[in-house]
Amino acid sequence: MHAFSSDTIAAKATPPGKGGVGIIRISGQEAPKLALELLGVIPEPRKAMFSGFKASDGNLIDQGLALYFKKPNSFTGEDVLELHGHGGTVVMDLLLQRVIGLGARLARPGEFSERAFLNNKIDLAQAEAIADLIEASSAAAARSAIQSLQGHFSEEVTRLVEQVTALRMYVEAAIDFPEEEVDFLSDGNILVQLQNIILQLNKTLDRTRQGAALNEGLRVVIVGHPNAGKSSLLNYLSGEQTAIVSDQPGTTRDVLKEDILIDGMPLRLIDTAGLRDSSDQIEAEGVRRAFNEVSQADRVLLVVDASETETDLERHELVKKFSDQASKLIILRNKIDLTNDLYSSDTLGYPVINVSAKTGQGITELKEHLKSCIGFEGQETVYLARRRHLDALNRANSHFENAQQQLLVYQAGELVAEELRQAQNVLGEITGEFRSDDLLGKIFSTFCIGK
Ligand SMILES: Nc1nc2c(ncn2[C@@H]2O[C@H](COP(=O)(O)OP(=O)(O)OP(=O)(O)O)[C@@H](O)[C@H]2O)c(=O)[nH]1
Ligand SMILES: [Mg+2]
Numbered sequence: 001m002h003a004f005s006s007d008t009i010a011a012k013a014t015p016p017g018k019g020g021v022g023i024i025r026i027s028g029q030e031a032p033k034l035a036l037e038l039l040g041v042i043p044e045p046r047k048a049m050f051s052g053f054k055a056s057d058g059n060l061i062d063q064g065l066a067l068y069f070k071k072p073n074s075f076t077g078e079d080v081l082e083l084h085g086h087g088g089t090v091v092m093d094l095l096l097q098r099v100i101g102l103g104a105r106l107a108r109p110g111e112f113s114e115r116a117f118l119n120n121k122i123d124l125a126q127a128e129a130i131a132d133l134i135e136a137s138s139a140a141a142a143r144s145a146i147q148s149l150q151g152h153f154s155e156e157v158t159r160l161v162e163q164v165t166a167l168r169m170y171v172e173a174a175i176d177f178p179e180e181e182v183d184f185l186s187d188g189n190i191l192v193q194l195q196n197i198i199l200q201l202n203k204t205l206d207r208t209r210q211g212a213a214l215n216e217g218l219r220v221v222i223v224g225h226p227n228a229g230k231s232s233l234l235n236y237l238s239g240e241q242t243a244i245v246s247d248q249p250g251t252t253r254d255v256l257k258e259d260i261l262i263d264g265m266p267l268r269l270i271d272t273a274g275l276r277d278s279s280d281q282i283e284a285e286g287v288r289r290a291f292n293e294v295s296q297a298d299r300v301l302l303v304v305d306a307s308e309t310e311t312d313l314e315r316h317e318l319v320k321k322f323s324d325q326a327s328k329l330i331i332l333r334n335k336i337d338l339t340n341d342l343y344s345s346d347t348l349g350y351p352v353i354n355v356s357a358k359t360g361q362g363i364t365e366l367k368e369h370l371k372s373c374i375g376f377e378g379q380e381t382v383y384l385a386r387r388r389h390l391d392a393l394n395r396a397n398s399h400f401e402n403a404q405q406q407l408l409v410y411q412a413g414e415l416v417a418e419e420l421r422q423a424q425n426v427l428g429e430i431t432g433e434f435r436s437d438d439l440l441g442k443i444f445s446t447f448c449i450g451k
Helices: 031-039 089-101 111-118 124-135 139-149 152-176 178-186 189-216 230-238 281-296 310-314 317-321 323-328 363-373 387-410 413-431 437-444
Strands: 009-012 019-027 049-054 060-069 080-087 218-224 256-262 265-271 299-305 329-334 352-354
Touching: 009 089, 009 111, 019 031, 019 089, 019 111, 031 049, 031 060, 031 080, 031 089, 060 089, 080 089, 111 124, 111 437, 124 139, 124 152, 124 413, 124 437, 139 152, 139 189, 152 178, 152 189, 152 413, 178 413, 189 265, 189 387, 218 230, 218 281, 218 363, 230 256, 230 265, 230 299, 230 329, 256 363, 265 363, 281 323, 299 317, 299 323, 299 363, 317 323, 323 329, 329 363, 352 363, 387 413
Parallel strands: 218 265, 218 299, 299 329, 329 352
Antiparallel strands: 009 019, 019 080, 049 060, 060 080, 256 265
């Protein structure tokens, strides 16, 4: 289905409804012939031409600007004709029907971008950035999307792929000359290069993680003992009474999700069942689900009671339990309105914020902290990315770590080469160099028509 098609495609590029101007975009080999029928001439490429748009009987459907791009110098890499007419629903429909009547067919969602990809005008991450720029829900997301669209993210990935390719060649050469293999593998050069790649990858991973959060919302899960005030916090942050709050421990059993914006930054808040050993089967299932959410979260808000002292926190059962999620953990001392014993622990190694889900004390600080987690409004360049990219980078990372182990522990050249080969493929999925039709279908079908 996504094999290259030679059909000429057409769609309205402007949004549905009325507007001052409406644009119909046509791409494919029939575009020049269509121009001749509709305008009477093939316009000079890249020059706006004012013209009538003719119906089959020679009468005008509309008049406006025509723009012609000759292949390969167009968005799709094919001959492209754009008709900028008046943006009325009926007149646009008539024009589109006329174009279809002349042999074009209606484009599928994302088909223009897909052709641009298949003709090597943009890579897959750039194509995704087009959709993400259009969908951007904040200025920061839009700024990052344009970074990705310009190819800065892809360039970093491509640089990594080049480094991996060079290293692979080096390792494979070593395997081909077995008498020298051991020397090759132990001369330290491979290890240095490998560690360098891992370092680079982790930098990219950091920015991609931020970009994915900016794009798809930071996943923030709220956990803690029963009655800590988790649901109250969800309600306070979302401004809605979504969750039931009561002084009965074990009130929340299901996982509750609420999408909110913090000053334009998208966030998915997840409230969970209070963590305790429970003989109640339903509650125990809720606890299991809470742990599952933690493993998928970008940030974990661990809500504790403000009456707990700093020493209590150091010994806190849940702080210990989540220590493997250390980089995600934020400790919230809730119900600070009852104690007013403010402190932020330096010894704990986690950010500690004093809050009250009742009075709202400390909530601004919490919001600022969450914004800074993903560099929202920060100075650093972030690429707008998707979970798909993040997943690929993570998988590449584990192949590199395996390669390092094969090298250091087993001196197994063949296995090092194999891990590098797999890492290279995984990285290639990001830019679409290594791809399946399934993946393309999944990505482009979520675009809207005309993109
Ligand atoms: N004074 C005060 N009371 C609070 C605060 N946050 C929550 N509470 C109260 O603490 C009790 C428990 O609140 P919930 O939000 O239901 O607690 P939870 O952590 O969701 O509890 P479970 O769902 O049972 O795990 C309720 O009576 C809340 O009104 C706070 O910041 N200050
Ligand atoms: Mg609750």
